[in-house]
Every structure is written in structure tokens, then in C-alpha cells.
Amino acid sequence: xxxxxxDPSGIYLKRLSNFIDIVYALIFFHLIVTYLxxxxxxxxxxxxxxxxxxxxxxxxxxxxxxxxxxLALMYWNQNNALxxxxxxxxxxxxxxxxxxxxxxxxxVYFAIADPGLVTKSSPALQAGCLAIAGFLGxxxxxxxxxxxxxxxxxxxxxxxxxxxxxxxxxLTAVVNVGLAFVGPMVWTIAWFVLPAVFTxxxxxxx
Numbered sequence: 410x411x412x413x414x415x416d417p418s419g420i421y422l423k424r425l426s427n428f429i430d431i432v433y434a435l436i437f438f439h440l441i442v443t444y445l446x447x448x449x450x451x452x453x454x455x456x457x458x459x460x461x462x463x464x465x466x467x468x469x470x471x472x473x474x475x476x477x478x479x480l481a482l483m484y485w486n487q488n489n490a491l492x493x494x495x496x497x498x499x500x501x502x503x504x505x506x507x508x509x510x511x512x513x514x515x516x517v518y519f520a521i522a523d524p525g526l527v528t529k530s531s532p533a534l535q536a537g538c539l540a541i542a543g544f545l546g547x548x549x550x551x552x553x554x555x556x557x558x559x560x561x562x563x564x565x566x567x568x569x570x571x572x573x574x575x576x577x578x579x580l581t582a583v584v585n586v587g588l589a590f591v592g593p594m595v596w597t598i599a600w601f602v603l604p605a606v607f608t609x610x611x612x613x614x615x
Contacts, residue, residue, distance in 0.1 A: 418497035422497055430485075437481050440474060444473045444524060484539070488506075488509075491571065495553055509545045513539070516538040519538065530589075544579045550572060577604055585599050585603070
């Protein structure tokens with residue numbers, strides 16, 4: 410068995426990665442189940458197109474699924490992009506990773522509390538949680554680079570490029586904190602538009 414396999418910090422990194430994957434999977438499916446129209450009453454059976462009619466009548470809930478699940482997948486993808494370049498972890502890295510995960514769970518809590526975006530504070534809090542979580546993830550990555558937790562062949566330019574590529578999510582969330590007070594429709598559309606805008610700006614700057 411290789412020394413790398415016996416490295417306790419490498420084993421802890423694998424366990425941390427598995428734990429985070431499981432939580433994100435639970436978040437993803439919980440958001441879907443929460444926002445899907447209720448079917449227990451069987452009212453959909455009397456509709457012209459059955460369950461399809463029920464989904465069409467609840468378009469806003471379906472849109473919430475797309476946004477909620479999409480954002481969860483976006484942050485899970487950010488986590489994977491950073492973790493694949495790590496070979497070990499330590500107490501500080503684990504702590505910040507779990508705090509980031511807690512903030513994503515807090516986002517889900519605010520999303521479930523106000524699924525219809527009736528209040529302005531709910532979408533602002535959702536975006537705020539994701540903004541802090543995103544910036545915390547980037548800061549944790551920069552710490553991992555400085556602490557020597559990354560793979561040995563990682564170049565400095567590559568590490569900087571990874572940092573820039575993962576700024577899109579928190580930058581989008583920061584802007585959406587303010588857009589939450591403009592209106593739910595603007596806030597919703599911004600989640601689709603702003604990532605493309607920030608990706609273009611970051612690429613142009615690079």
C-alpha cells in the first residue's frame with residue numbers, strides 16, 4: 410500500500426468530500442420534493458392532462474425547482490472544482506468547508522420558509538447566504554494553496570485561474586442581494602443572466 414494511501418490527512422479529505430457530496434445530494438432532492446405540487450388529494454386526476462396539467466398550473470414552483478436545484482448544483486460543482494486539486498486537508502480547511510456547507514443549508518432554509526417569495530427579506534437572505542458561502546469557498550481555496558494542501562504539480566497561474574473561475578457564483582449572489590428588493594421576477598431572472606455576464610467579464614479581464 411502506498412504512503413499516499415496511508416496519509417491520514419488524505420483519508421480525512423476523502424471522508425470530508427464524501428460527507429459534503431451526501432449533504433448536497435440531500436439538499437438537491439429536498440428542494441425538488443419541497444417545490445413539486447402536492448398530489449395527495451388526487452385533484453390532478455380530474456384535470457384534462459392529469460399530472461401535466463398540475464405542473465403547468467404551478468409554473469412558479471417548477472421555476473423555483475430549477476433555480477434552487479441549479480444553485481445547489483452550482484455550489485456543489487464549485488466544491489468539486491476545488492477539491493479535485495487537493496491531496497490533503499487539515500483542521501482549518503475542514504472547519505471552513507463545514508461553515509460553507511452550513512451557509513448553503515441556511516440558504517435552503519430561507520428558500521423553503523418563503524417558497525413564493527412573498528417577502529423581500531427572504532430572497533435577500535438566500536442570496537446573502539450564497540454570497541458568503543461562495544467567497545468563503547474561494548478564501549478556503551487560497552488558504553489550501555498557501556498551506557500546501559494542493560497537488561504538488563499545481564502551478565501558481567493555474568491556482569489563480571481556479572480562484573477567478575470560482576468568483577462567478579458569489580459575485581452573482583452579491584448583486585442579487587440588492588435585486589431582491591427590486592422584485593421577485595428581477596431577482597429570479599438575474600440568477601440566469603448574471604452568471605453569463607460575470608463569466609464574460611472575468612474572461613475578458615483574464
